Amino acid sequence: MDHRWDPEQYLVYADERARPFLDLTARIGAEHPAHVVDLGAGPGTLTRLLARRxxxxxxxxxxxxxxxxxxxxxxxxxxxxxxxxxTWCPPAPADVIVANASLQWVPGHLELLERLVGHLAPGGWFAMQVPGNFEEPSHAIRRELASHAPYAEHLEGVAVPSSHDPATYLRVLQGLGCEVDAWESTYLHVLPGEDPVFAWVSGTGARPTLQALPEDLRERFSVEYRARLREAYPSEPDGVILPFRRVFAVARRRD
Incomplete structure (x- = not known):
């Protein structure tokens, strides 16, 4: 089921979304790459940091x-x-490929890793980061609501993200002939404003669900979703705390 992304909504929490990208790319050891690719680059605001580096x-x-x-x-x-x-193919072997918060939208993306590593030049670097928070209330509440009438009939086949643990990515990339560094981090984002968790997820993980609903049901779903998120993530003096686990792997293709 197709959906359309909104760069402005995605960039509402641009600083918070940049932190995992910076932590990921800091571990890429390429010194003078000629060809650098950002797969699933979104609005390009983080890709710009690669050009600066x-x-x-x-x-x-x-x-x-x-x-x-x-x-x-x-x-x-x-x-x-x-x-x-x-299905993307580079015009020339890449020295660096970054896939930041994109592979979770590709079903069966473990099988895709062989293709992506194959696009690297010898000694090239592949760096990936995916959310690992899909059992958290922000996702669990959405799934539970979406499974019931009157929403369920409109949400069959809607895109939902998924990922694996760091050890799984490490072993797969090692099996592809790479030296691998894999890890996970949980960020504690302090979000100000009204219903900030809803604002966060409506720009990413929940967006396909919301777009798939007819307008009247979308508003009803949003009201219920917001209310449950407020219970799950209560407001504190400095804002709402959103724990967000992310999974990382940086691999270097052996010469």
């Missing part, structure tokens, strides 16, 4: 969303391409 590299932002790719084309120093990362 490697100013002499050709930096490509790839995304399957027309809205996101259009936004990325406005970022100086990078090239943006509209493409599906499942």
């Amino acid at each position: 490697w100013p002499h590299a050709q930096v490509l932002a790839v995304d399957a969303s027309e809205e996101m790719a259009a936004r990325a084309r406005t970022i100086p120093g990078i090239t943006a391409q509209l493409a599906d990362l499942r």
Whole structure:
């Protein structure tokens, strides 16, 4: 089921979403890469950081969303391409491939890793990060609501994200001939404002669900979802605390 991404909604919490990207890319040891690719680059705001780090590299932002790719084309120093990362092929072997918060949207993405590593030049780097919080209330509440009438009939086949633990990615990437560093981190985001967890998930994990519903049901679903999220994530003096587990792997293809 198709859905459309909204760069502005996604960027509401741009600083918080940038933290895992920075932690991921800090462990990439490439010194002078010629070709750098950001797969699932979204609006390109984080891809810009890759261009700043490697100013002499050709930096490509790839995304399957027309809205996101259009936004990325406005970022100086990078090239943006509209493409599906499942079938994308680079014009030349890449020295660095980053897949930050994108592979969770690809069913069976463990099988895709062989293809992505195969796009690397010898000695090239592959860095990935996926959310690992799918059992948290922010997702569990959405799934529970979506399973009941009158919503369920509209949500069959809707895109939902999923991921694996760090050890699984480590073993798969090792099996592909890579040296691998894998780990996980849980970020405690302190979010201000009214219904901030709903604002967060409506730009990412819950967006396909919300878009799949007819307008009248979308509003009803949102009201119920907001109320349950407020119970699960109560407001504190400095805002709402959103724990967010993320899973990382950085792999270097052996020469």
